[in-house]
Amino acid sequence: xxxxxxxxxxxxxxxxxxxxxxxxxxxxxxxxxxxxxxxxxxxxxxxxxxxxxxxxxxxxxxxxxxxxxxxxxxxxxxxxxxxxxxxxxxxxxxxxxxxxxxxxxxxxxxxxxxxxxxxxxxxxxxxxxxxxxxxxxxxxxxxxxxxxxxxxxxxxxxxxxxxxxxxxxxxxxxxxxxxxxxxxxxxxxxxxxxxxxxxxxxxxxxxxxxxxxxxxxxxxxxxxxxxxxxxxxxxxxxxxxxxxxxxxxxxxxxxxxxxxxxxxxxxxxxxxxxxxxxxxxxxxxxxxxxxxxxxxxxxxxxxxxxxxxxxxxxxxxxxxxxxxxxxxxxxxxxxxxxxxxxxxxxxxxxxxxxxxxxxxxxxxxxxxxxxxxxxxxxxxxxxxxxxxxxxxxxxxxxxxxxxxxxxxxxxxxxxxxxxxxxxxxxxxxxxxxxxxxxxxxxxxxxxxxxxxxxxxxxxxxxxxxxxxxxxxxxxxxxxxxxxxxxxxxxxxxxxxxxxxxxxxxxxxxxxxxxxxxxxxxxxxxxxxxxxxxxxxxxxxxxxxxxxxxxxxxxxxxxxxxxxxxxxxxxxxxxxxxxxxxxxxxxxxxxxxxxxxxxxxxxxxxxxxxxxxxxxxxxxxxxxxxxxxxxxxxxxxxxxxxxxxxxxxxxxxxxxxxxxxxxxxxxxxxxxxxxxxxxxxxxxxxxxxxxxxxxxxxxxxxxxxxxxxxxxxxxxxxxxxxxxxxxx
DNA sequence: GTTTTATTTGTGTAGACAGCATGTC
DNA sequence: CTACACAAATAAAAC
Numbered sequence: 001x002x003x004x005x006x007x008x009x010x011x012x013x014x015x016x017x018x019x020x021x022x023x024x025x026x027x028x029x030x031x032x033x034x035x036x037x038x039x040x041x042x043x044x045x046x047x048x049x050x051x052x053x054x055x056x057x058x059x060x061x062x063x064x065x066x067x068x069x070x071x072x073x074x075x076x077x078x079x080x081x082x083x084x085x086x087x088x089x090x091x092x093x094x095x096x097x098x099x100x101x102x103x104x105x106x107x108x109x110x111x112x113x114x115x116x117x118x119x120x121x122x123x124x125x126x127x128x129x130x131x132x133x134x135x136x137x138x139x140x141x142x143x144x145x146x147x148x149x150x151x152x153x154x155x156x157x158x159x160x161x162x163x164x165x166x167x168x169x170x171x172x173x174x175x176x177x178x179x180x181x182x183x184x185x186x187x188x189x190x191x192x193x194x195x196x197x198x199x200x201x202x203x204x205x206x207x208x209x210x211x212x213x214x215x216x217x218x219x220x221x222x223x224x225x226x227x228x229x230x231x232x233x234x235x236x237x238x239x240x241x242x243x244x245x246x247x248x249x250x251x252x253x254x255x256x257x258x259x260x261x262x263x264x265x266x267x268x269x270x271x272x273x274x275x276x277x278x279x280x281x282x283x284x285x286x287x288x289x290x291x292x293x294x295x296x297x298x299x300x301x302x303x304x305x306x307x308x309x310x311x312x313x314x315x316x317x318x319x320x321x322x323x324x325x326x327x328x329x330x331x332x333x334x335x336x337x338x339x340x341x342x343x344x345x346x347x348x349x350x351x352x353x354x355x356x357x358x359x360x361x362x363x364x365x366x367x368x369x370x371x372x373x374x375x376x377x378x379x380x381x382x383x384x385x386x387x388x389x390x391x392x393x394x395x396x397x398x399x400x401x402x403x404x405x406x407x408x409x410x411x412x413x414x415x416x417x418x419x420x421x422x423x424x425x426x427x428x429x430x431x432x433x434x435x436x437x438x439x440x441x442x443x444x445x446x447x448x449x450x451x452x453x454x455x456x457x458x459x460x461x462x463x464x465x466x467x468x469x470x471x472x473x474x475x476x477x478x479x480x481x482x483x484x485x486x487x488x489x490x491x492x493x494x495x496x497x498x499x500x501x502x503x504x505x506x507x508x509x510x511x512x513x514x515x516x517x518x519x520x521x522x523x524x525x526x527x528x529x530x531x532x533x534x535x536x537x538x539x540x541x542x543x544x545x546x547x548x549x550x551x552x553x554x555x556x557x558x559x560x561x562x563x564x565x566x567x568x569x570x571x572x573x574x575x576x577x578x579x580x581x582x583x584x585x586x587x588x589x590x591x592x593x594x595x596x597x598x599x600x601x602x603x604x605x606x607x608x609x610x611x612x613x614x615x616x617x618x619x620x621x622x623x624x625x626x627x628x629x630x631x632x633x634x635x636x637x638x639x640x641x642x643x644x645x646x647x648x649x650x651x652x653x654x655x656x657x658x659x660x661x662x663x664x665x666x667x668x669x670x671x672x673x674x675x676x677x678x679x680x681x682x683x684x685x686x687x688x689x690x691x692x693x694x695x696x697x698x699x700x701x702x703x704x705x706x707x708x709x710x711x712x713x714x715x716x717x718x719x720x721x722x723x724x725x726x727x
Numbered sequence: 728g729t730t731t732t733a734t735t736t737g738t739g740t741a742g743a744c745a746g747c748a749t750g751t752c
Numbered sequence: 753c754t755a756c757a758c759a760a761a762t763a764a765a766a767c
Contacts, residue, residue, distance in 0.1 A: 075743095076743075077743085099744070099746075101746095101747075101749075104748085117745085118744075120744080120745075122745085127746095150742095151743090151744065248740075248756085248757085249739080249740050249741075249756095249757075250741080251757075251759095252756095252757060255757080255758065302741075302742090303741070303742055303743075328741050329741055330743095333742085334742095346757085348755070348756075349740085350739085350740040350741090351740090354753095355753080355754040355755050356755035356756060357755090491746085492745085493744095493745045531739085533740095534737095534739075535738085535739095595743075599743090599745090602745060602746055609746085631751090647752075649752065
């Protein structure tokens with residue numbers, strides 16, 4: 001099917017022809033035949049890299065030219081950024097909506113396409129963003145994630161709510177291959193488009209004893225070494241191809257990169273540059289290992305890396321400099337980073353309390369699908385490594401030839417229901433039990449199951465929890481109403497349990513304790529917690545016995561101790577302990593610290609709002625701690641940090657020279673201040689300080705001469721969040 | 728006697744969404 | 753309750 005024959009705007013046709021795209025891929029043509037341009041709902045379940053984005057883009061452009069508005073939902077912030085880039089052009093206005101401060105929510109209504117994460121969309125619904133009602137085409141990327149245990153329920157509810165608001169909504173679901181696409185298509189009232197077609201040939205095989213076994217053929221390797229995983233790398237490297245190696249733990253990823261560096265010994269100036277960047281971004285031992293490996297063309301990738309280091313690795317690989325990345329599943333679902341050969345070394349993964357478990361077939365497909373770069377590689381290879389002869393057949397059967405799993409709705413779970421029923425009630429989707437039942441009747445869960453006894457029971461349980469915790473009330477006529485607390489919790493996007501814990505525990509305290517507050521937040525279901533190692537136990541026990549009186553929560557569970565460790569990391573950050581020292585002491589990665597801080601920043605903000613209404617005596621205490629988390633500063637820097645232009649570093653420098661407050665700034669020798677802050681900043685800071693203290697500036701003014709040329713706005717690179725520096 | 732290599736033992740285990748209002752090195 | 757990779761400690765073998 002020719003592009004020219006399609007009812008899409010001319011600008012899009014020009015864009016495609018500039019990219020050399022003149023004809024649709026077969027699965028894309030199928031979508032058109034199935035009514036893509038006739039506002040028909042579609043579930044497109046086709047392999048990775050077979051052109052799903054193009055399908056969505058064409059439909060959206062057509063919809064926009066007909067006066068419509070499009071919402072594109074993605075699972076990851078990084079994907080949101082990627083799609084934003086993809087869709088941006090002269091003709092359409094594209095906006096991005098994630099938890100990051102990209103654009104103000106009310107402006108989003110002006111865009112033709114809004115790219116958003118599922119949680120952000122849910123949050124926008126809860127805050128009644130008016131423009132959402134005008135969305136006429138909804139694209140859901142990776143819609144199979146509806147079955148994800150931790151995030152699937154939200155995605156399902158978001159889709160359900162958008163459909164409810166706009167019965168005329170066209171929905172396009174983009175999905176990986178799954179076991180039961182018919183069920184999902186049925187729920188969406190959508191035409192199902194499936195295909196096995198790929199633009200680059202994908203060969204899937206199993207390596208054993210010096211040869212890769214494919215269906216009907218094999219490839220013998222020249223193997224001088226006994227390490228299978230390295231042989232597979234060298235084999236591809238000799239032909240000039242790149243490898244992605246999937247392993248099951250961070251430690252394994254690092255170890256592989258180290259070994260690969262030894263055998264690759266690739267040298268280039270570009271590699272040295274990337275290594276330098278990484279060494280600067282991550283000063284921990286693990287960062288040094290990465291920098292050294294990258295110097296030789298090998299890298300690893302996992303969530304413990306700071307973002308700047310991760311991005312350097314991705315760029316180095318994309319530019320063809322880095323020969324191999326050993327990765328945990330971070331790379332499987334995330335960015336588009338294909339390689340000639342994908343080596344799936346670890347197909348088992350540890351699960352707490354269960355031991356090693358085989359990864360789902362769907363996840364194997366995600367990884368294997370990364371093999372083969374369109375237009376660059378003649379083919380792609382996905383190779384599993386067998387440990388003995390018997391394993392060869394087993395691996396074919398369990399992964400390569402296995403059908404993908406069915407996906408199942410997650411929205412019947414009690415904790416999910418608490419959260420989402422509260423939202424339904426506080427945002428007016430349902431006013432009583434009957435309406436709630438009616439809404440849930442239309443869920444994917446209800447469409448999958450004939451009997452809804454479990455759903456029914458859990459709705460009841462969730463409602464009584466919400467009533468007991470004072471989030472909703474049931475009037476005599478059966479009307480369900482959100483209380484002010486319930487509305488607040490829902491809008492802050494907190495799990496009801498998190499909100500209740502904060503209100504109850506904080507409200508019970510007589511005196512404030514920063515450590516107690518941090519630990520409380522670390523106990524909530526909305527907080528990520530570190531895994532507790534055996535070597536941490538001593539430290540955590542010690543803190544428990546010596547600082548027990550600072551802690552507000554007392555249940556002696558495993559979670560409790562994990563929360564102690566996590567709170568200790570957060571506290572260290574607030575005490576200005578250097579990052580590499582924190583990493584060293586607690587055995588965590590630099591990226592993990594940022595994850596904790598980011599998470600706590602949100603929860604501290606929410607706590608401040610809750611404290612304001614339900615424990616006003618702690619109002620300033622909580623807000624001060626919020627500022628400390630945000631900036632990573634000790635209490636003593638609080639007066640300085642409030643000044644614009646002063647962050648943790650400058651505040652510390654001023655403090656150490658005896659300038660501890662805005663008043664001090666005004667009475668200090670101006671020369672000293674200029675020495676620390678520079679002329680331009682000093683002027684602005686002094687003005688601020690004068691305003692704050694109510695003093696006039698004329699005592700200090702003209703000693704500061706305007707000699708520094710202000711940097712042009714276009715030359716400063718805006719950064720999205722406070723944690724991005726170091727790039 | 729010293730260095731290299733094999734064997735045993737103990738340890739730890741993936742990822743990442745959300746609020747709000749302008750800024751850090 | 754289930755496994756496995758890795759690193760450190762230890763033993764064995766080669767030089």
